[in-house]
Amino acid sequence: MTKAFTLIVMMFNLFLFSQELKYEEVVSVDSTITKQELYNRARSWIGLNFNKKTSSIDIDDKNQGEISVSGVIDYRNKKNYFGSGCVEGPIKLALSIFLKDGKYKYSFHSFNHKGSGGYGCRKTDYGVITTSEKAPQPSWGEPNDKAWKDIKSFIVENIQLNISDLKSFMNKPHESSKDW
Numbered sequence: 001m002t003k004a005f006t007l008i009v010m011m012f013n014l015f016l017f018s019q020e021l022k023y024e025e026v027v028s029v030d031s032t033i034t035k036q037e038l039y040n041r042a043r044s045w046i047g048l049n050f051n052k053k054t055s056s057i058d059i060d061d062k063n064q065g066e067i068s069v070s071g072v073i074d075y076r077n078k079k080n081y082f083g084s085g086c087v088e089g090p091i092k093l094a095l096s097i098f099l100k101d102g103k104y105k106y107s108f109h110s111f112n113h114k115g116s117g118g119y120g121c122r123k124t125d126y127g128v129i130t131t132s133e134k135a136p137q138p139s140w141g142e143p144n145d146k147a148w149k150d151i152k153s154f155i156v157e158n159i160q161l162n163i164s165d166l167k168s169f170m171n172k173p174h175e176s177s178k179d180w
Helices: 002-016 035-049 145-170
Strands: 023-028 056-061 066-075 089-100 103-113
Touching: 023 145, 035 066, 035 089, 035 145, 066 145, 089 145, 103 145
Parallel strands: none
Antiparallel strands: 023 103, 056 066, 066 089, 089 103
16 A cells, blocks of 8 residues: 555656756667767867856766766847846756767756846746746746747757757767878
8 A cells, every 4th residue: 555655646746846858868879989989079079069168077087988067058039028038048058978889878958047137127037947838937027938938949959959969970980080
């Protein structure tokens, strides 16, 4: 009976609380490509795509095959709606890349929105971005589903471009492995 009750409570919590927004995938490449080569490729891609002023490398472990970085994307709304300028601002994010011989896993996660405010309005923060369709209570005022959807749409576009670029980059030999 206790196990059944625990299972019901766990299932209820899954439906009650939204999951953190996350984009992850395990990508297989040529099985002859070593973890070391994939590490070199990933490290180079991060160096090219994460601005030194707004990002940091949190984990850089060549032996374990893990690189984790924190960064920022600057959200600017594409749609005009009441209060749209109040929510514009930085969205912090994290990227983790795990590497093994012949494959790697990426995970874009920990999206956290901070509004910078606009002319004539207070800054509106939504905080952790989740999979919920309904906007959470922002730092002040009423939830705005238009802003919430626009922020999530902006994240999706940005991350899809990064994923496409990362996959393309991970399929090209690193400069140090070329014969020159």
